[in-house]
Amino acid sequence: MRHFFALLTGLLMTLGAVAQGLTPDALVKSVTNDVLDIVRKDKDIQAGNTRKAVELAEVKVLPHFDFAHMTRLAVGKAWRQASPAQQKALTDEFRTLLVRTYSKALTEYRNQTIDFKPVKMQAADTDVVVRTLVQQPGSKPVEIDYSLDRTDQGWKVYDISVAAVSLVTNYRSSFAQEISAGGIDGLIGTLRTKNGGGEAAVASKQ
């Protein structure tokens, strides 16, 4: 059994290396399997070691995310009023927040299994949704959907929705609330405060 996993890991790492040329559904599948395979074997992450989970996310997952796109979507209309420096600060802080959330979710992973739905796409498509279903014993399965678009660097994830709740657009109204109260700098400040409050694992990565 152990040999099988070693073989599988080796295979998935190879897949990761060629992820650039993969279709979106194959990309999501290989990255997810790759990461969960590591989490399943890593007692530290299972015990809640967020720093290790962040490191794993930084190496395996984040290269496939388009944080500028995510931030633009979450900020909405006010994005165009922000200066390039403000846009960069917003993207950095939002990235930190999302990475921390994602890493926390990794430490909560137990023994769920994931079904990947094949994507019906045309060769010319530039925007697709890859649907997955997380099965957990005794509970309703949870849908996790990844929205990807085609960029010069290959397919990039710009939104994740969990149980039909988009993690990115869910920030819209609280971001708008912050901006109307304290401007774009007010939102940047709130995000900084939020990010600075916990472990500095992510901040040191910036």
Next chain:
Amino acid sequence: MAAAVTVLTGGCATTANGKDPIEGFNRAVFAFNEGLDSVVIRPVAKGYEFVTPDFVRTGVGNFFGNIADALIAVNNLLQGKGIEAASDAGRFFVNSTVGILGLFDVATEWGMEKHEEDFGQTFGRWGMDTGAYVVLPLFGPRNVRDGVGLVFDMAADPVGHVSDPSSRNALTALRLVNDRAGLLPADKIIDEAALDKYSYLRDAYLQRRRNLVFDGRPPKDPDFE
């Protein structure tokens, strides 16, 4: 930490959100529910999680999920989705028999997908507007439509019709605690993610319900780029 953020944003939270006209009232009820959860429900759920093995919680979840399938079948029928309703009824039949009173979810293993329907969704399907967002004491986030749906859900709930009061209460409490235990991992993730837990959960609720009414294929939100 989360509390500090809530205080920070709470002070300036007067921005009118079209879907949440009674935000002040809702925030007060939300705070009450959060207090109740942290003092009573979450500690009980944690204790329950600690003393029960996984397979027990799975069985309990399956048992109540099986009862729910009967009502899901009714709601799919009311929404004119005959194929789904037949599948839900089939699930109920298979799990009640082969699955030993619903303790085992054999139907899912046989490829019969579990659905999620309730009266709030049925009313939405019939075209009823969602109305304002409202946080109910104990029951939590709803909109007016789903609040009305909740009354019907509860009236139709077989557990509520168990005639022996102590069995009825025990079943209701077990279902609540088992459901809450299943959500324990989500607590930490939400605390990590939310700038303001109240609006984070509100927006998640509104997104999710909209999606459910359209069975996962809602029309594109015009706000969305």
